[in-house]
Amino acid sequence: MRILAHVLILGTASALTTGGIMAGTPPTPIQCSVRGEKFVAPLTGAAICQRFVAAYARASGSAATARPTAPADGLVIALNFLPQGVASAQVTRMRGGKPLAPLSFNLAVSDRPFHADDVDRLAASTAQGLRTASPR
Numbered sequence: 001m002r003i004l005a006h007v008l009i010l011g012t013a014s015a016l017t018t019g020g021i022m023a024g025t026p027p028t029p030i031q032c033s034v035r036g037e038k039f040v041a042p043l044t045g046a047a048i049c050q051r052f053v054a055a056y057a058r059a060s061g062s063a064a065t066a067r068p069t070a071p072a073d074g075l076v077i078a079l080n081f082l083p084q085g086v087a088s089a090q091v092t093r094m095r096g097g098k099p100l101a102p103l104s105f106n107l108a109v110s111d112r113p114f115h116a117d118d119v120d121r122l123a124a125s126t127a128q129g130l131r132t133a134s135p136r
Helices: 013-019 044-060 116-132
Strands: 028-035 065-066 074-081 084-096 103-108
Touching: 028 044, 044 065, 044 074, 044 116, 074 116, 084 116, 103 116
Parallel strands: 028 065, 028 074
Antiparallel strands: 074 084, 084 103
C-alpha cells in the first residue's frame, strides 16, 4: 500500500535553534511514499513520511515541505521497509519537471524490529548521500 503524506515543515525560529535551518532558504519540496509501514509499528505511513521529512530537513540544514504530487523542482522519495530488517530510500531529484537518475540509500537493522529513530537514521543517511552525490 502506498501512502502519501501531507506535511509542512517550515524554517521557523524554533527550527533555527534545533535544526540549523537557515532563514530565507526556500523549502525543498518532497513527495514521500511508504511501503511496508507495518514493519515500523506503531507509526503510520503518514507519520513515517512526516518524521522522515523533518529528520531530512535537520540533517540537510535546509527547510523541507512534503507534497502530495511530484514537485517540478525537488525530491521524490519512496521509502521501503522490508520484514528482513532492511529499509531503503529511493530518491529521484526533479529539475524542471524532469527526473534525474534515482539514487538509493539503505539501512539494515536485521537483528531487531524497526524503531522510529531508524526513520531518522535513514533520513540522515539520505541527506548525507545527496550532499556528496552530483548533480545538485
